[in-house]
Amino acid sequence: MPADIRPLHLGKYLPPPDAGVEAHVDLLLRGLQPLMPCTLVAGDSPTGAPCPTVPYRVLRARNGGQFASAFLTPGVIPLALRELRSGRCNLLHLHLPNPWADLLALLAPRHIPVVATWHSDIVRQRLIMPIYRHIQRATLQRVQRVIVATPGHVTGSHQLRGGGAEQKILHIPYGLDLDALTPAHADANVTAALRAFAAGRPMVLTIGRHVYYKGYEHLIRAFGRMQQTAVLVMVGQGPLTAELRALAQQQGVSDRIRFMGAIPRPALLAALHACDIFTLPSVEPSEAFGLASAEAMAFGKPTVVCQLGNGVNVLNRDGVTSLAVPPRDPDALAAALDRLVANPALRRTMGAAARQHIQQHYSAAAMVAATAALYRQLVHG
Missing domain, CATH: 3.40.50.2000 (Glycogen Phosphorylase B;)
Structure with a gap:
């Protein structure tokens, strides 16, 4: 794997993970790090737990609490933009839904390839959806690929349709570290x-x-x-x-x-x-x-x-x-x-x-290999 692939993942908050998406991001980055230098930008853990030692690079932003199920971590935006504009990272991987990820997708330099993993629809915030839906569509237009873990993530989604997103779908199942699950x-x-x-x-x-x-x-x-x-x-x-x-x-x-x-x-x-x-x-x-x-x-x-x-x-x-x-x-x-x-x-x-x-x-090895292959395709063509 060429060493010039340097992905930046924007997460909601730092390890240790206490939810499925964060656990997935942590496992994926642990698997990718031996192949390429990885960076995670995220807010402090909402539990207040200190970030453990991890093999990948971590940049933290202050967590200002929560509003409408979204963590108030605006500091992730300048941190991520600094890494992308300086060239220290040359690929952006978002995990959706996350309004800060949507904003970063729209602000990121245009030469940076952007990947998004679609973890779920937004369900509860119906009052803001008429406005937020326009932002979602802009994000889906900006990204080159949308990763989903199962076909059900597409068929069961009301927000992953339209705007050409269907043509960008790539199926990569979530992986598990099976050796550790014993x-x-x-x-x-x-x-x-x-x-x-x-x-x-x-x-x-x-x-x-x-x-x-x-x-x-x-x-x-x-x-x-x-x-x-x-x-x-x-x-x-x-x-x-x-x-x-x-x-x-x-x-x-x-x-x-x-x-x-x-x-x-x-x-x-x-x-x-x-x-x-x-x-x-x-x-x-x-x-x-x-x-x-x-x-x-x-x-x-x-x-x-x-x-x-x-x-x-x-x-x-x-x-x-x-x-x-x-x-x-x-x-x-x-x-x-x-x-x-x-x-x-x-x-x-x-x-x-x-x-x-x-x-x-659902092996972690297969997930990491498929993700690395996608990165190689987007960075090198």
Whole structure:
């Protein structure tokens, strides 16, 4: 790989990642760095966690909080423009949606090739969309390629259509570091503690930020309506954590739910290893893939997801690796969980299919190779 390919990625915030997009960016940059010098420009972590040592170059901007689900990190713009105008970086890779990425696409020098990974549509901010849609279209006109992880990212999108974007689509599946997704990297003490909490009962796991589109209130209600006995482990935190804890008390299931909060990576791997079933109850297409469900599948776990008509349902194949239910339907979610809890043989069959699916289609090595090939094409023609 020629050393004169020097990509700059604009991310939302710095490692350590606490969400799927940031985890994807971190893994991609770790894979690309041995091939070419990579730079990440992003805001400080919203959790306040210090940025760990990473193999790629990091430029940080102050995080001024959040407004309308967007992080207030305007400082990323001058940092990125300085790198592009000076020639230290000669390719720009954006991760959308992100209004700062849209602005940078329009301000970047015209000779700089621009790539965008389309992670999801904007769903909730309907009041600003009539204005923001024009900015989105301008961004899609500026970029040379639009990467999507699955065909469902296109068919399930209302914003990735028009303006010629369809002709720029390139399918590169999200990759996983499969060597790291093994029990050998898990915290054995956490595994033992979770199994003690389960006390022989099947364990359902979910991982994600406690935000509106994750659908966790429907999961907790579903847990209260299940016929089978199981325990629920919830990894993650967010603005809705207190409400979810209160709902668990109200539904009478708090003694069977373990809220673990944000935990280190070895503890998260322990939860993936210990669980019997993984569920991703997200209710909005803001959840366009579900990286945590992919990691659970790599551990050989069956999944229960919602029918969102996008990449979630390409990754989680209904009736093969997963059970899919209508969103916002606690009764249907309870029935799907009951079915897997009551049938260990079905769990094993779906779990084995899930592991095989991930190994065949979602490796980090394939993702890095395809991305590097795209960079080479854009920089050298």
